Amino acid sequence: MASRVEKYLAHLDRLSGGREPRFFPVESTKQGLRGVTEIVYDNVPDGLLTTLTYGLSLADHPDWQHGSPELCLSVNSTNVIWAHAVGYLAEQLRGTCPFSYGSTINFGERIVPESEMTAFFVFAPMVLDTDDYLGIDVGIPGHEGHDVITIQGMYPIHEAERQFIDEYGLEPFWKSDWDPTDVLRRPAI
Template sequence: MPTFPEHLSAAVGSEPVIHRFVPADGGDDVQALVFAGFPEAGQVTGFTYGLATGRELALTVRTDDVEWGAVPARVAAALRGRHPFRPGQAIGYAGALVEGSPLTSLLLAEPIPAVRALVPHLGGVELVGVYPIHAAERDLTYATGFESLWDRPWDRLDPHREPVA
C-alpha cells in the first residue's frame, strides 16, 4: 500500500525535498515534504508527514523561498500531541515563521483549491490548510473568532503582505 508521500508525489507529479524535525513529544520525526513550483511557478507548497494518522497540514505561499514549505512541519513537531490542528484555529509562534518575514502566527482552514483537489488521491488523509498571519491578526482571531479574520479581504498566499487587523 502506498504511503502518504508516495500518494502525494504521484498526485503532484514530482518528488519533494524532505526536511525532518524532531518532535517535542519524543515520537517519530515530523517530515516537511516541500514542492517548489506547485501548484504554480513562483509558489512553494509544504506538507507535513507524521503529524497524526489521517490528518496532515498543507501551506502554499507565493515565493521562491523554499523555507516556507518547512513551516507546517516545524510547528507540528513543536506542538504535536498538545494541539489538535483543526480548521478555525490560530496558532502563535515564537518569532518570525521564516527569517525576514513579519508573519509570526498561523491560521488553520481549508487548503487552497489546488491542494484540496489532491485529497481524493491521498489515501483518505485529511489536509488542513495553513496560512501565515501577523500577530495582530492572531489576536483578533483569539478575541473575536475565526470568521472575523477569514472573512476580510487579504492575500492568503503573500508572505510579505501588510496586516489587515
C-alpha cells in the first residue's frame, strides 16, 4: 500500500514525465510535525526552475476545508535559493498562514541577492492544469477523499507590488503588464 508521500510523489512523477527531481529537506521547528521537503525540477517546463513542497499539508489550518496545500514556484532562474525560500516559508508558516489565493507574504529581505523581490503572493500555479493541482487524493484505501492536497502557486513580487495587492486586491495587479517567471523584472506597479 502506497504511503501519503508516495502517492504525492507518484502524482508529481506523472506531471514531470518522470524527470528526476532534487530533494532538499527542511528541518521541522513544529513539535509533532515532520519537516518539509523541497522537490526541485530543473528546466521543467523548459527554461524554468520549478519547486514543489511536501510537508505543509501535514499541518492543520481552519481555512483548509477542501484540501491541504503544498506550494509550487516556477521561475526563470537557476538559483536554488528560490526553492529554499519557498521551503522555508512552508515550514515556518504552516498552521498559521492559510496560503489562500490573493494572500501576500512579506519575506522581509531580498529573496535572492540578484533580485530586488522581497515578497510572494499565492494563486493558482501557472505551470499546472486545474486537474493537476486540485483534489490530489493521497488518502489510504477505503478513505479516499479524506486526505486531499491542493497545489498553490507562489509568485515572487516587489514590495510595492505586495502593498498594491494588499490595498487593491490581486485582480488589478494580475491584469497589469508583468511576467510571472521573470525574477529580474522591474515593478509592474
